[in-house]
Amino acid sequence: MKNVLPILTVVAVIVAIWYVAAIPMNKQWALDQAARADTTLTTGALVLETWSQERPRLPAPHQVVTELWSSTGDLALSGSAFSKRSLILHAWYTLSATLLGFAFGTTLGILLAVGIVHSRAMDMGVMPWAIASQTIPILAIAPMIIVVLNSIGISGLIPKAIISAYLSFFPVVVGMVKGLRSPAIMDLDLMRTYSANQTQTFWKLRLPASMPFLFASLKVGIAAALVGTIVGELPAGAIRGLGARMLSGSYYGQTIQIWSALFAAAILAAILVGIIGVIQRRILKRMGMAQ
Amino acid sequence: MGTWDVTTPVIEAKDLDLTFRTNDGPIHALSGVNLDIEKGDFVSFIGPSGCGKTTFLRVIAGLEHATGGAVSVNGMTPDEARKNRAYGYVFQAAGLYPWRTIAGNIRLPLEIMDIPKSEHAERIARVLELVDLTGFEKSFPWQLSGGMQQRASIARALAFDADILLMDEPFGALDEIVRDHLNEQLLELWARTEKTIAFVTHSIPEAVYLSTRIVVMSPRPGRITDVIESPLPRERPLDIRDTPEFLAVAHRVREGLREGHSYD
Numbered sequence: 246m247k248n249v250l251p252i253l254t255v256v257a258v259i260v261a262i263w264y265v266a267a268i269p270m271n272k273q274w275a276l277d278q279a280a281r282a283d284t285t286l287t288t289g290a291l292v293l294e295t296w297s298q299e300r301p302r303l304p305a306p307h308q309v310v311t312e313l314w315s316s317t318g319d320l321a322l323s324g325s326a327f328s329k330r331s332l333i334l335h336a337w338y339t340l341s342a343t344l345l346g347f348a349f350g351t352t353l354g355i356l357l358a359v360g361i362v363h364s365r366a367m368d369m370g371v372m373p374w375a376i377a378s379q380t381i382p383i384l385a386i387a388p389m390i391i392v393v394l395n396s397i398g399i400s401g402l403i404p405k406a407i408i409s410a411y412l413s414f415f416p417v418v419v420g421m422v423k424g425l426r427s428p429a430i431m432d433l434d435l436m437r438t439y440s441a442n443q444t445q446t447f448w449k450l451r452l453p454a455s456m457p458f459l460f461a462s463l464k465v466g467i468a469a470a471l472v473g474t475i476v477g478e479l480p481a482g483a484i485r486g487l488g489a490r491m492l493s494g495s496y497y498g499q500t501i502q503i504w505s506a507l508f509a510a511a512i513l514a515a516i517l518v519g520i521i522g523v524i525q526r527r528i529l530k531r532m533g534m535a536q
Numbered sequence: 537m538g539t540w541d542v543t544t545p546v547i548e549a550k551d552l553d554l555t556f557r558t559n560d561g562p563i564h565a566l567s568g569v570n571l572d573i574e575k576g577d578f579v580s581f582i583g584p585s586g587c588g589k590t591t592f593l594r595v596i597a598g599l600e601h602a603t604g605g606a607v608s609v610n611g612m613t614p615d616e617a618r619k620n621r622a623y624g625y626v627f628q629a630a631g632l633y634p635w636r637t638i639a640g641n642i643r644l645p646l647e648i649m650d651i652p653k654s655e656h657a658e659r660i661a662r663v664l665e666l667v668d669l670t671g672f673e674k675s676f677p678w679q680l681s682g683g684m685q686q687r688a689s690i691a692r693a694l695a696f697d698a699d700i701l702l703m704d705e706p707f708g709a710l711d712e713i714v715r716d717h718l719n720e721q722l723l724e725l726w727a728r729t730e731k732t733i734a735f736v737t738h739s740i741p742e743a744v745y746l747s748t749r750i751v752v753m754s755p756r757p758g759r760i761t762d763v764i765e766s767p768l769p770r771e772r773p774l775d776i777r778d779t780p781e782f783l784a785v786a787h788r789v790r791e792g793l794r795e796g797h798s799y800d
Contacts, residue, residue, distance in 0.1 A: 449633075449644065
């Protein structure tokens with residue numbers, strides 16, 4: 246309970262700053278409207294006006310929350326949770342590509358890390374490419390992946406998942422290389438005194454020792470996977486997914502829609518990271534390694 | 537095992553040399569080391585840091601390889617001996633794997649050495665009893681004190697019935713009260729199991745209290761300066777350390793160490 250107060254304080258401060266910021270951002274439009282109607286606005290009326298526009302530059306928090314509710318819970322209560330304008334539906338499209346991409350990325354990341362740790366050639370040959378891959382702006386490469394895959398007849402979930410995997414494998418590689426190399430020299434010497442082979446050393450020492458590193462990487466990885474999916478939804482003119490909602494929002498100047506899709510994505514990311522956190526605690530506790 | 541003669545030393549080092557190549561030039565870690573360790577001996581290596589005592593132990597274990605001379609363990613090269621499970625090694629820190637319980641840690645060498653599963657429980661119970669840790673099978677290492685962890689690591693080294701126990705300053709990180717207690721227990725364990733023990737230490741009382749022979753070493757290059765046969769009986773209560781015999785041996789070790797130091 247003690248933790249709730251500081252959290253609420255921070256949230257309250259952010260919301261307050263947000264409301265205040267909305268006033269100058271949306272003021273001009275309100276003033277123009279008033280001038281056009283030949284009326285003058287009192288300060289109070291102006292402030293209220295900036296918080297209730299239909300297409301504000303910066304929507305006020307309650308507008309975003311209302312839109313979020315009307316496109317999720319409200320629809321669900323009225324039995325149309327999976328209608329076209331439901332964020333639940335769009336979040337599901339994004340989530341499925343994210344999970345697939347995350348599974349790809351994690352598998353690839355772990356395999357690369359195992360190779361890098363066991364082979365000097367891979368250490369020298371793969372790591373620079375892995376780093377280089379992340380220096381290329383994903384926004385530049387995402388449309389190319391989608392176009393190329395489309396031209397060979399692959400569309401829908403897979404191209405988005407590949408972009409998502411492209412972003413999420415990297416933290417897993419870096420974390421797992423560090424994790425698999427984390428055993429102390431003494432721990433490795435112990436294995437040598439048993440004449441253990443590489444396979445035994447891997448399964449009985451390196452892999453268990455890497456678990457805390459793996460989970461830290463997975464948390465970064467799943468968030469990156471979600472970003473990758475959303476980026477993958479943007480350039481193709483997609484009509485499904487949270488990215489598509491953001492895109493169509495920006496086409497039609499529906500800022501409230503953009504922001505609510507943004508929040509839906511953030512909430513989704515928080516839930517995913519939270520789930521990994523729970524799994525992490527369970528597994529590390531069972532392994533006697535809980536912090 | 538046991539095709540070799542009883543009088544053949546268990547560990548035999550002849551003109552042993554080891555030079556490490558480093559970026560700062562070669563380091564002469566061991567030079568002209570000759571030593572025989574008989575079956576059932578408790579031999580301590582003592583000397584200042586850099587005298588090569590740990591390196592010598594690692595050469596016996598096959599963790600380092602001599603650049604000159606020869607070592608044999610049970611009549612084999614150190615690498616062959618290691619593959620034949622000739623020795624259990626106890627490190628400076630307990631080095632228990634934190635994700636395994638105490639029983640799980642002791643099971644580790646049994647799993648790696650393909651010892652039948654049916655024997656595991658019995659072996660674990662037996663070695664835990666030897667180090668007085670019965671009842672801690674399901675504990676995780678962090679739940680045990682430093683001294684108990686080190687005892688668990690000794691149990692782990694005993695689990696696969698090696699005849700030789702190589703111990704590298706196993707009690708160096710523990711406080712003196714715990715160390716006294718563990719020394720007493722180690723002697724008891726040695727008497728019960730009749731292992732051959734090679735023990736690295738930097739504590740004179742520890743070396744004198746435990747050993748049948750004390751090997752005094754000195755640095756630059758690492759070499760043996762004195763080998764002292766202990767006149768003390770094998771049965772040693774803690775208060776033997778106040779007897780004139782004990783003090784005489786301790787004095788000789790101290791003299792040997794001082795002599796080694798006069799070179800630099």
